[in-house]
Amino acid sequence: MGTSNYPSVVTLPKINKPYPSILCFLSSRFPAITRDAWEKRIGEGKVHDDRMLPITPDTEYVPQMRIFYFREVNDEPHIPFAEEILHRDDQILVACKPHFLPVTPGGRYVDECLLNRLRITTGIPDLAPLHRIDRETAGIVLFSVNKETRGRYGELFMNGRVEKSYLAISANLPVDGKTSWTIEDRIVRGEPWFRMQSVAGETNARSTIRLVDVKDGKGCFVLRPITGKTHQLRVHMSGIGCGILNDRYYPQLQPESADNFETPLQLVAKSVQFRDPLSGRLREYVSGRELLW
Structure with missing residues (x-):
């Protein structure tokens, strides 16, 4: 099992009383980790408050208190590429x-x-x-x-x-012949929770997109995010009909599978x-x- 050398932290949110136990909060906040696993971590003294005192089953929920814990995973994948x-x-x-x-x-x-x-x-x-x-x-x-x-x-x-600039490759070219776009929309979480979607409402996401080269039926685009919403550029490229090559989330969610290191998402944060x-x-x-x- 891999265990992080550095703690992660979560802040207990302000909510209405009656407050849950810290165990109940952690189980709800991190559904991928079972209640039994959190109970075991707390019992082994692996969960602390912001004074680095161990959390116990009797520790009271205090809004804005920070909880520190060490991530643990089984069979962590190895990424065979260097930074x-x-x-x-x-x-x-x-x-x-x-x-x-x-x-x-x-x-x-x-x-x-x-x-x-x-x-x-x-x-x-x-x-x-x-x-x-x-x-x-x-x-x-x-x-x-x-x-x-x-x-x-x-x-x-x-x-x-x-100022951030990205490069992206799409297998689709604009059908209307356009070469530049300014996208202003509202991006929120969709279904499943890890996908984002554009919806009606107050603008919270802005990007500019420019087609700069075409080769073998593919387009190379320069993307400049003005805001920084999760998956913003991927959603905006999909929205103009030019989904990014090898994107497994947009425009259509692909079946879950192991990473294919031969087909990386063709998106790079090129400059700041x-x-x-x-x-x-x-x-x-x-x-x-x-x-x-």
């Missing part, structure tokens, strides 16, 4: 993630994630991602090295002051550009990863 460090200084680290590797622990993945690999490679235990990209997507991810300045760099992403909040200078980082088409 690359593009830049490192006293404030940030810029890495290029391969397809299939998650950024942080989750689901079946504990050791096999970009964060864990980089902590081992760099020896920096406090390394923390400033943003995320999908497990299926390759490309650039920024990490904070310095706790003291982490908030300054995190604000860049929260306030939309980072931002004004450094400390020095004021313009920074830009570009991935050298190429797509297959």
Whole structure:
């Protein structure tokens, strides 16, 4: 069994009384983990509060209290592709993630994630991602090295002051001959829960899309997300009739199967550009990863 070297954390939400037990909350919040498994972890002292005191069956539910636990998985898959460090200084680290590797622990993945690999490679235990990209997507991810300045760099992403550019390949070309789009819609969770969908309502997702090359019946697109909703670019590409090549979620959900390392999602986070909040200078980082088409 693989066990994470670093704890994950969940914050107890503000809810109406009567409060559930912490065991009931964890079982409901993480349905993939059985109640018996949580009971065993608590009994073995593997679940703690924010003072690092063990949670017990008698620990009361306190809204906004943070619960720390260590992820455990059986038969963790190995991702046979390497990440690359593009830049490192006293404030940030810029890495290029391969397809299939998650950024942080989750689901079946504990050791096999970009964060864990980089902590081992760099020896920096406090390394923390400033943003995320999908497990299926390759490309650039920024990490904070310095706790003291982490908030300054995190604000860049929260306030939309980072320009991000992606490349995508689609086996479909626009039927109306268009070559550029500005997409503004509302994206929410769909069915199953891990798929997203565009619905009517207040806009919360914005992207620009541009067709830049055509070869052998396929199109190469430059995508620029203005917001950062989960699966936003995949949903928007599907919405214009140009679903991304090898996408198993959009436009149609494919049957569950093991990863096929020969057919990665043809989407890469190609570049990021931002004004450094400390020095004021313009920074830009570009991935050298190429797509297959």
